[in-house]
Amino acid sequence: MKRGEIRPGEVAGAAPDRADAALAFIGRIRTPFATREDCPRQGSPDGPVCRVEVDAPWRTGLTGLAAGARVELIYWMHLARRDLLLQVPRDARAPLGTFALRSPNRPNPIATSLATVVEVGDGAVVVRGLDCVDGTPLLDIKPERRGSQ
């Protein structure tokens, strides 16, 4: 969906007008997906390799991360709308609330995605399993949570 476009049944409120906390982009994610239309609906463990580039001040934080690890990547969906309250997904008949959907369009467009580390080195983590657009700003990398939680 392009910015400004809205489907029948969708409801937009105001975009957030507050800055309660500030995010620092700590790197960028390089993927083969040049536009949102090129992105798969969901990442796949056998998808193409993607390069999670970490900027110099944060690289020491990669210590201990190794090939084979399962990680949770947190990134900022910079192309998303922040004002939608009800949305009509492609495969749904009725509008659903933004908090009942994993749509990128949400008041704080933060994505969480699980991926497997292929290689770590040179200020970057190479992974498989992402579905985001090339150049997406990186917010965080964490080990996958353990257990059902």
Added chain:
Amino acid sequence: MKRGEIRPGEVAGAAPDRADAALAFIGRIRTPFATREDCPRQGSPDGPVCRVEVDAPWRTGLTGLAAGARVELIYWMHLARRDLLLQVPRDARAPLGTFALRSPNRPNPIATSLATVVEVGDGAVVVRGLDCVDGTPLLDIKPERRGSQ
């Protein structure tokens, strides 16, 4: 760990000095844990009920969310340090990089947590399975992702 305290082997860089994007707190999470010391190490599906309060402008976004749903809650760990690059967890012998740990202390202190919805209504989602401190700022609610991704 209190602010300003650092364990042997830990390394702090500069806290982020950039504001690349602004977050809006869309509500607060009410838990029985008054301080960080009171919080369990990890939430449990049979833990106490917690109340995820959503502020008025965003409540329409709850449409379609119902009891029994598994949700991913995203929140801001407002008490965390943002400058640690290497950390020594309580149960570890050697320092590990922040990105190899799920510690709250990280450049962008965003938490993701899975929980089960007990009840939705009155501008709040009641859940079980959280481990955060009372008053934690809420950033987002999404359905749990499907499949291994």
